[in-house]
Amino acid sequence: MNNRLHVLFRGSLTSCNYGCHYCPFALRRETVEEQRQDRAGLQAFVDWIKAQEHREWGILFTPWGEALVRSWYREAMVELSHLPHVSRVACQTNLSCSLKWLRNANRKALALWVSFHPTQCTLERFVNRIKRLTDDGIRLSVGAVGIREHFGLLEELRNALPSEIYFWINAHKSDGQSYTEDEVKFLKGLDPLVEWNLHRYPSLGEGCHAGETSFTVDGRGDMRRCHFIDSVVGNIADKGWEAALRERKCSNDTCGCHIGYVNLKKLGLSRTYGEGLLERIPVDRSPPPTPAVRKYLTRSKDS
Template identity: 45%
Template sequence: MDLTILYRGPLASCDYDCPYCPFAKRRDSREQLLADRAALERFTAWVAAQSGDRISVLFTPWGEGLVRSWYRRSIVELAGLPHVRRVAIQTNLSGRTRWLAEAPEAARERIALWCTYHPGQTPYERFLGRCAELRDLGVRHSVGVVGFDAHLGEARRLRAALPEEVYLWVNAAEGHTYTDEEAERWTEIDPLFPYSRHPHRSAGLPCRTGESVISVDGEGTVRRCHFVRAELGNLYDGSYRRALGPRACPLAVCDCHIGYVHLETLPLYDVFAGGVLERVPAALPLSTVAPTRSRGD
């Protein structure tokens, strides 16, 4: 079985203070960190034991995972397993990247980072330097920003500095409605921004989540995705397997990339072929522009 797992443990602490994030500068207690570490080690051991499956993992912590040693160890360990196709993580890239050099080259080819630049939270040159380190190490990565007006100048600066083969994505700011003029400015930076601009109608439409893609929390509870609360079973007792199968989305809309990328009515598995988890398009630099409206509108 080919299975993609979106893992989100109890970690909720972050070292940044982004005004648009509810987890900004949040600190987990020692007990919470120990619980997160134990949950991640249990998950890593489970993946290691599934040698009969082909597994891909995307870590989507509420907080920043790569400043924690257990996330770094888990990524290297998982990437070294022959039945793991890809292990990726969303990160603000605040931590050092040289730990990736500890992974054998073959394992490093399976590691990928989804890196978000937060202007005002980290020096621009330091962030850019860490992107260069990732390139030197041969680690696949994408880079992106949230599409606030105040970030436009920094986003343009970053796009100009990055090699054209590094994809710079733009996430529509939550709750923000973009005029056509505003959207055009962001699309000049990210030709795929129109996919993020509008929420996608999803009710009753086929989605890969719940069939070949699942969400797992620190207790091993399996759901089809992070945004649908109905449980499919538990990872560790195997009960989730009976629930896997094609199913339509029960929500009215899907407005997060890690959700709508799996909608079968969108062409994003072709757009991101080979790089769905790390948000790296198959063809770079991008030469086509996404539709200006959501599919189904």
């Protein structure tokens, strides 16, 4: 078994300080008790990781909402970044939190997956905050949802960022409307890898790293293969938790989210992202082999 494992932690936090119209957690606030439970679940996870010194770990926080406005998530990121057996600790964030805490982090291990929300933050403020991070040597990727009404702002943002920062686009699939050829061409100018994100991949019966070398943990310590298969396979408190990790075929019909399909073995995206897989920083920005993607989409199950 590979000595390095990836774990995606999603605690009980379900709140966000932003009010995006498409988000179910927009402007939601938690009770004091809900915050206590979330903090306790996170601390239990951190304590567990600290004890797993026989493994190399890559950790990604994927909260329902914004985690880094909570002090306990910032403290956890800093603590984990200094553990010798944690090679990467990353978090999905809107970057609305204080940035001072990052000075205490180990920059070799910490990284951020930053999302721009045009209706919630001005372009100027966002770019200035990104500059502060890059000046301080923080690893990061930057991106946004590819909503048509925001195309102009997204282009401005891409042009305002240093070319070495990878700018990703999440296709806006929820409205059920496919992009036109011209729109895809435009988005490729922003994100050369965007075509990977335009589809839902037939995944039933396909080999996947999820559940084998990557898994998720919730605030109760329950382990799942990925965020999109709800069956619990174990708990990190179990003495034999590693027995829950084994090669499995996907049990879902399709997979359409980056943090899901990036694990599909057939797509080979672990080679595209390399050491930057968790924070979505590719080592190779070459456009995807579109004919190969189409072949994958149209293949028969037994091919």
